[in-house]
Amino acid sequence: MPEGVEIEIYRVGAEAALDREITSIETPDSWFLKGGATPEAVRDALVGEHFVAARRRGKLLILDGADDGVRLGLRFGMTGRLIVDDEASIDYLEYSSQRNEAEWDRFVIHFADGGDLRIRDPRRLGGVSLDPDEEALGVDAFVIKPRQLREQVLVGDTALKARLLDQKRVAGIGNLIADETLWRAKIDPARPAGSLDDREAGRLLRQLRKVLADFTRDGGSHTGRLQDQRVRGGRCPICKADLDRREIGGRTTFSCPRHQPVSG
DNA sequence: CTCGACTCCTGTTAGC
């Protein structure tokens, strides 16, 4: 599913859409427009415009227009894909359909050269907004520093995994990245976020960076070593112990009771 | 302010 890793891949793909004149906007699904945006407002803001930058903060993809202040925010939910000129940056998305139907196009930008940029999202959990609130998101997971992790994430009694999924504290981590990172760092997901010692905090950040790099290289958040075993009856890829399956932070959570002991 | 519970969405899959 799209987590920060997929959005980064989308961002690179979106660079192909820069510096091209926008001639029309298709909004076949008005539900997909968020933050009070209307089809008319989006057209007024974008037609005749061109994008000059594709940025990412967490799971939010931001396209900057050439005019001052014009920003388009793209969200992909758990099943949304970005397609530029009929080229999808990512073919496979966990939990999404393996089919590829044009009827799932929720938002399309047409360029003067005949190409286009579109969001194809079967489950409609993504969305498009004008002038998204970037500051509502925490520091991006790809660049978070040890001190920021300590002060913004590793605090309080809330389960560590719930903290990692809280986009206001650190942006870009979804369920699969969280489970893989905690498993590799050998830390129990239910540990109070503020209970980690310095060694564990260091391990967590080191593994987070490694997971993000590995997943980006391998093509998505479904490429983790734990992924195949994130099913009922799954076993730890290292020690073959039966994995624990719990709900933490409102999300299904798999962890190894031997490699991720409750006490640090 | 925090934080858990609930809700939204729909393709896929397990189970009868």
Add this chain to the structure above:
DNA sequence: TGCTAACAGGAGTCGA
């Protein structure tokens, strides 16, 4: 075989 219900999780809202 055909149907139903459960499941997946990102993000917003709400109430304690």
